Amino acid sequence: MSFLSPDREADISAGTAVREPKRYKVLLHNDNYTRMDFVVDVLISIFRKSPQEATSIMRTVHEKGCCVCGIYTQEVAETKLEQVRQRARQSGFPLRCTMEET
Numbered sequence: 001m002s003f004l005s006p007d008r009e010a011d012i013s014a015g016t017a018v019r020e021p022k023r024y025k026v027l028l029h030n031d032n033y034t035r036m037d038f039v040v041d042v043l044i045s046i047f048r049k050s051p052q053e054a055t056s057i058m059r060t061v062h063e064k065g066c067c068v069c070g071i072y073t074q075e076v077a078e079t080k081l082e083q084v085r086q087r088a089r090q091s092g093f094p095l096r097c098t099m100e101e102t
Contacts, residue, residue, distance in 0.1 A: 022101055024077035028057070028084070029066045029096040036062065038093055043069060046083045071102060 026047075028039065036058055043054035047069045060067040072080065077099045088095035 021073045023071050024074055024099045025068045025102055026070050026072065026077050026080050026097065026099050027066045028061050028069055029098065030061050030064075031094050031096065034088070034093040034095040038088075038091060039095065042084055042087060042095070046080055046087070069097075 084097040
């Protein structure tokens with residue numbers, strides 16, 4: 001027994017099924033001015049990381065130059081990017097945050 005309408009079954013069988021949205025990596029980049037505790041705070045408050053995970057990501061950013069903070073749909077990634085930029089600007093830090101398609 002099918003729970004789809006006949007029209008929806010036809011759409012699926014014709015190959016018009018809905019595709020997953022594109023995903024984007026949000027990355028934080030190292031600089032010589034942004035305090036490490038500020039980066040940890042951003043990771044906890046904006047990216048919902050645990051303190052341990054935030055500290056680990058911050059260290060990776062510091063040691064390797066950048067690190068992925070999360071993978072999201074385009075709208076969510078853009079929102080997080082803007083939140084990081086606003087918070088960094090308000091706090092006087094040049095913290096750089098970018099996104100790229102996965």
